[in-house]
Structures are given as structure tokens and as C-alpha cells.
Amino acid sequence: MTDPTSQAGAPSGAATPAPPALSPENAAVIALSRKDFVSDQEVRWCPGCGDYSILAQTQKVMPDFGYPRENIVFISGIGCSGRLPYYMNTYGFHSIHGRAPTLATGLKAARPDLMVWVITGDGDALSIGGNHVLHSMRRNVDINMVMFNNRIYGLTKGQASPTSEFGKRTKSTPAGTVDTPIMPLTIALAAEASFVARSVDTHTEHLQGTLERAGRHHGSCFVEVLQNCNIFNDGAWRDFTDREVREDRMLVLEHGKPMIFGKDRNKGIRLNGLRPEVVTIGKNGITEADLLVHDEQAEEPYLALMLSRMFWPEFPVPVGVLRAVARPTHDQLITDQLTAAVARTGAGDLDQILHGGETWTVD
Amino acid sequence: MTTIQPAELGPDVQELERVTIRFAGDSGDGMQLTGTQFTRTAAVFGNDISTLPDFPAEIRAPAGSLPGVSGFQISFSSSDIHTPGDQPDVLVAMNPAALKTNVGDLPAGGALIINSDAFTQSNLNKAAYASNPLTDGSLRSYRVFEIPISTLNTRSLEGLEMTSKQMDLTKNFFALGLMFWLYERSMDPTLSWIDDKFSARPVIAEANKRALKAGYAYGETTEAFHTHYRVKPARLAPGTYRNITGNEATALGFLAASKLAGRDLFYGSYPITPASDILHQLSGYKAFGVKTFQAEDEIAAIGAAIGASYGGALALTASSGPGIALKSEAMGLAVMVELPLVVVDVQRAGPSTGMPTKIEQGDLLQVMYGRNSDSPMPLVAPATPGECFELAIEACRLALKYMTPVAYLSDAFLATGSEPWRIPDIGDLPSLVVGNATDAATFRPYQRDPDTLARPWAIPGTPGLEHRIGGLEKADVIGNVSYDPDNHHRMMTLRAAKVAGIADDIPPLEVFGPDRGDLLILGWGSTYGAIRSAVERLNADGKAVAHAHLRHLNPFPANTETVLRSYRRILVPEVNLGQLSLLIRARYLIDAIGYNRVRGKPFRIVEIIEEADRLLAENR
Structure with missing residues (x-):
């Protein structure tokens, strides 16, 4: 039997792949550029769709990770987001509705050497695939899950999704949806994701930075990208993401920095009892020292959970990394158990196992 | 019971060709353990054996109740046998409920060994007996042996520091000891098993051993049994044997297939009766590189297996009918992306939750057709517990060679039933090695092997073979998404032809x-x-x-x-x-x-x- 720490069915003759080297040096050696990650497939999203930007930023950050192209896999479910793997010149698997995290879990368990991205949407991840989001996150499967949140079912032409506002009128809810929406980042945190972040399709630099952080994190990443569906839910996030208002209506999180926002950088978040509160620096004696300081590495996710619940118009919408903590990954724990078993008993002997228990011989 | 050559034996020994015993009691009475111990002993002695455990789905139904009855039937023989016996020759009934639910299967003249201590008014009520069958004459067509097993057993344990409840839990060993005497079996395998099992609890070990010996001694000394019986070893084909259940053989078959294919095994599964034991067993093979994954649900189990297969592993998932229903969409995906995968269905009685521990062959059409569109999958089904080993290997062979999901249909009878199994020589097993695609110059995702129609297995990590697969229809050869009508027809017929062509690669019907x-x-x-x-x-x-x-x-x-x-x-x-x-x-x-x-x-x-x-x- 093969060494259990080796990769299943790795290409014959190839040496056991080295652990992924996330280094600028490796990136320089491999020397890939954005265009190396553009596939020959014609992109078929609606003109003006936010997905174009997410695709472009994804392709842009890929060379920085230092992975050879063949060691990167994009897995998606069903929905408009599900088409993204076809446009990436890497390995790709467009699976079935909601189940991409399950394929990613199996692939990563079998092949820890691969960098695995899961591309999903609000319906795919939080409705039909909700269970798999929970469990891939709690297991700390080393995947980068990017959820395109447009608060609507786009591919099926405009039904309410789990993130649609309460009362939203859609084709399937002409009198308004009676379902309370869920907060994706709260779900991810409750599921023990080790990396939780949010960005916006049109905030290209911020999105690149966020994807880059996710790609470098070892463990379960959940990145919510607020994305515009200009056909079925145009302007879903406009109230706070538009250029003119975003500085006043969004809170860009930075680890170790006080939570300050606003065009004039004079607004902030402080804790009032158990609740966050928007304050103005310089008013009522408020100083920077009164503000909450962001800590994405906090052992307990209280702060991150609070941030995940803050939303416009009551609060500026937090973007950036809410949580990034280190804990052992699923594939590493599996591999460790195999290694320990071999250390304890030696590599498995099939003949011995077949003869296990009581045997007798007939001459 | 077929009696042969009685004259050659002493007055107290009768030789029989075949005996079928059924142990029946409350599900807390340890009947499965009793049956398993008798089975091991008979198997090691060299009899041909066949067993049928029959237990309720409830872990502990109310004690003494009819739904709580658990049974284990073993047939052992000096000749080749194929079934656990139509009817028991001997029924061991540990309480009234066990008697009531089982006595109908005992033929007239059959031996009935009864724990008379359990026939209290309360237990008779629980079994809905209007009158006591031990006294109302309803058992007169059987040879009835009323034995106060609980009392005798407790007496044999005097002096041990145990509660009376703990003592009562050992009475199944008394019954087993008695059956060992009746059928001339050595107590040694069970005595050493007890020592092993209870090494950390010496008092319990001692109690179980005393109970076993007390039962044996009771048979030897009491005048109730005039005769005991001998069943000679069977003349099996030469070789080394072990007793094996279908689930055990299935797990071993997959382990062997992984070795024969030179690929690590990935097993995604969600607990379900009667398939869970395969997961339990494979999870113990970590030193072989076997990766088992207990998923959050049936869909995740097959999804993970497909992901592992995509990565180049020998990937499997298992369930029973209700779980297979949940996996159906993913099975269709595996058909579409043409990746090797074995889907194990250990069938049980349905529909819906049905009777989870009971036997049925109800899923044939489900695995054959239970997916959207024409979605052909090869399908194999073992016929005996031991055959599960070779059919598990065969399922893997077809999956790997033809790049296809394969359904493997076992059932509750095979899964938990057992028989002697001749351990194969590993050198006699077929090679399952298939290569991965490596040549970037010629690689096309749906370029088929002209003989098998299998597409290439191009696993991530292979330079130059970056490509995209998925559930959307793909263009023949090239593998791009395609809505072309003629291409769809061609791909539909190709998928069907690939599976149909396997007919030339399997043994003829004998x-x-x-x-x-x-x-x-x-x-x-x-x-x-x-x-x-x-x-x-x-x-x-x-x-x-x-x-x-x-x-x-x-x-x-x-x-x-x-x-x-x-x-x-x-x-x-x-x-x-x-x-x-x-x-x-x-x-x-x-x-x-x-x-x-x-x-x-x-x-x-x-x-x-x-x-x-x-x-x-x-x-x-």
C-alpha cells in the first residue's frame, strides 16, 4: 500500500507534490500573470453583471499565491456564480446545486496539495446547500468559499432568496416574502469558520485584497461578496456601496485599528452596554480611545458576531476580515491520524487483515 | 434433523448432518452475542455454517415486549449448506415474548428450551399471553425443556461482587454453555474471547465464564437431556477459512481493491442501517491510507466521494435505500462527468423508513433507473456474504476501467448473515491499475478509449491538462459546454453504449x-x-x-x-x-x-x- 501521507493517484512518475508554497518567491519563479488564468471560454453573464468584476479580481490575485496553475481547482454549484470555473484556466468542476462544498471537502481530503476554491451564491450556499456550508466551515476544510450575494435567484429569473429583504416583492413573492432573511457572515461564524470576510463586487481593490487574504489562510474561508444583479435585483446594495456614499455608510475593518469611518474620518463604533453604537469623534467628549478596536484574531468570535449583525441603515456595513484564526485543518487532521496509525502498527498488511480473527485450515 | 449412523455411536450421542438453532430473547438479553459466539465456535470447528440475525430497529424496546424480541439463527452442517435453515430444530426462548414471536417457526417435534424463570405474570402480560403456555398445553407438540436459567445462573455466581441485575445479564452465557454441551462444542474459543473482551473488568469476565460453565455442567449432569448431538466438520474445499459477514467482506473487498488499483481509498458515508458497519470497519484501516469521512448527510457523503474521485482516489459511498434516494442527483452527476465511483446500497425493507433491520431486494429499479433522464450505471450484486468480497472488487474494476459510477447492491441478509469464507491468495486477485492522463498534447476531456469508451482521468495537479467538467452537457471529445442537439444525442448514446459494452467484459451467466x-x-x-x-x-x-x-x-x-x-x-x-x-x-x-x-x-x-x-x- 502507498504511504498514507502521499497523494491519491498523483500523476505517475511525479514526485510527491510539495506542500503549497505561499511565497512571493514561488510566485516569482512560476511567474504567471492574470491572463494565464483566463480560459478560452466566452463569458456568458448578462452585460453589467457584478460577476464580471469578481471574476476579474479573482484572476488578478491568482498569480500572487505562487501555486502552479494545475494545482488550483475551482468548484461551483448551480446559479449564475456556478459558471465561474469555466472562465478560469485552472482545473474546474461545475457540480450540482448547493453541493460544491461537499466535493471540495472530498477533494481536499484526498489531495491536500491542491488549492481549492468554492464559488457559490446566496441561494446555492444558504438555501439548498446550507447544511454543507455549516459542516465544511466547522470542519475547517481548507477551502476558500466565495459567496456572491445578490439577494435574489438570478439564473431562475428572479425569485426571493434567503438573503432577500423581508417583504420583498419578487416573481415568487408578489405580495412580499414572509421569510426573515439570514445574515451570511453570522451563519459562517456560528459554523466556526476560521476566516470570515466581506467585500463588494465594485470595490475592486478591496475585493482583491480580501480574496488574497482568503487564499493565504489555511482553513475554512467564507467570503461574502455583495454583488449586483442588474437584471433581477438592480441596486440591491447601492444605498451604501455607491461611490458618493460608501465612506459614510461602510466600515472598512482593519485588524488592530479603531473602528473609524466616514468621509471626514470622524465617525466610529463604540460599545454601549452590549450593543454597538455609532458615535462622532469630538462630540460629547468622544475620542478615538472610546472606539472599539478591531481584533480579527480574537479567540472567541463575540466581536465578529456583533460586526456580522451590523447593517445599513442602522449601522455602516462592515467590510474586510471579521475573523481570521488558526486551527488545524480537516485534511491535516485526517493525514495526522493516518500517519499516527502507521507509526503505531506499521503500514497496513492486506494479507494479515484478510486473515484477521479466527481462521481454520481445511486440507 | 437428519439422523445418520446412530448405531456407531455410544448410547448418549447422536450424529446429525445439520442442525439449526435459533436463540431468541429480549433485545437486552445478548442474543446476537450468543449467536455470534456459537457461530465462531462452529466455524472454527469446521462446520459449514450460515446465519441469520434478526433484530428490532429499536435499540432497547421495552423489556419483555413483543417488539423488543431479538433473534439469531444459525445453521451448521457437515455438508455444504446455502441457507440459515428454513426452520429451527431448536428454539431457545429466554422469555414469553421470544416464545410467542418465534414458536410458530418451530416444527412439530422440535426442541424448545425455555427460561422458565422469565414466565412471570408480568412478562406473560407483556407478551399478551392470556394463559401461561408452559401450563396450558399449547406447547405439547414440541419437546419442551423448562429450565430456571435465571435462578441456576445466579446461584453459580454466588460470592461475586455484582448486583443481581448484573448477574442476570450473564444468563445468555448459561444458555450458550448448555448449547455447547448439547452439540459437543468446546467452550475454549468463548472462554478466551471473554478474557479478551473483559480484561479490564475481571469480575464480569469471571461471571460470564462461570455462567458459561454452569450451563455446560447443567447439560452434563441433569437428566433432562438424554442425548447430545454431534455434527462433524464439513468437507469444504482446501484452504484457510474464516467466518465472515457480507458487510465485513464488502469492506475487505474495497480495501483489497484499493491495493490492487494502487490508489488510496476514500469512503464517504452517513450512518444508516444496515450499511454503517462498512464505515466502522473501514475507519479502522488508517494504516492502509484509507480515508473515511462521516458526512453531514447522504448527499455530502457522495459529493465528497465524487470530489475524491476527481482527485484520483478510489472513491466509494454507501447507504441503504432511503439514503440512495438522497444521493440520486449526485449519482447522475457522476454519470455525466464520467468519474469512477462505487455506490453501495445495502438494501432493507421499505418504502420510506420501512423496516430498517429487515430484508428486502426492493432497490433494484431504484439504482437502475432512479435518476433524471437516461442515466446508465453498471450494477453488480453479490449472492452470498463471502461473495461480497469479490463483487466489491468487481465493482471497483468496472468503475475504474470504464470511468463510471457503479452500483453495488447488497442487502440486510447478506450484510449481517455469515458463512465460512475461504481467504483468497492476494496474488490471485486481478490488477485494477489504470493510468491517469498525462499528455497535454493529446488530451481532450471527452476523448474516449476506443475499446471501453472510457474518457481519460485527468486529475488536478497534472500540468497542461487544466480543464473544466460539470453537470452541464459537454461537447463530444472537446468537453466544452454544449447545447447542440446532435451532440446531446451522441453523448446520450455514447454513455449508454459504454455501459452496455461491459457485457463483453463480464463472465457469462452460469x-x-x-x-x-x-x-x-x-x-x-x-x-x-x-x-x-x-x-x-x-x-x-x-x-x-x-x-x-x-x-x-x-x-x-x-x-x-x-x-x-x-x-x-x-x-x-x-x-x-x-x-x-x-x-x-x-x-x-x-x-x-x-x-x-x-x-x-x-x-x-x-x-x-x-x-x-x-x-x-x-x-x-
């Missing part, structure tokens, strides 16, 4: 008995033993009846039609309402006659003989 005649009994799966035994007896009576048993159900072996057309009538016994017979009629326009009993139990041999006789009589 016939037991006359190669033509009045009647062929055609079976699949766990009905093998009952059909084969029935046909042996029919042939012994000079009747031209043959038996053929399908291990490959999709595609059928190439000679199937020729075989079927060599007989005037085709009888298809199934523990369902006629699924194989439907396939046979549809495929060959042959008037297959179903014999269908769906009682959660295996066929009895006599049922099949009677049905065959009925058809033979019609023939005249």
Missing part, C-alpha cells in the same frame, strides 16, 4: 442443473442460498429444474437471453414485487414469472420448491 428443460429459476442477490438448495432437492427428485444467478444486473451477461430461452418457463423469486422479472420481460420479451414474497425475511427453501412444483405441474 447454469446449475440441466442446461435445458422445463424450468429455470433465475435469481439475484441474497436469494441464492434458498434457490440453490431448492434446485438441489428438485434435481435429487429427478426434476429438470435449473438455477442461474445474476451477479451483473446492468448490463446482463451476454449469454443471458440464450440461457433463458433454453427453458420452457422462467421463475424469478425476489423479495420485492417483481423487479428483475420486469427487467427480463422488458429486455427479452420473455414471460418471466415472478415469485414475490416481501415479508422482511429471506425465502424459505420449501417455498421455492412448492412454487417450482406448481409451475412444473402446470407444464404437464
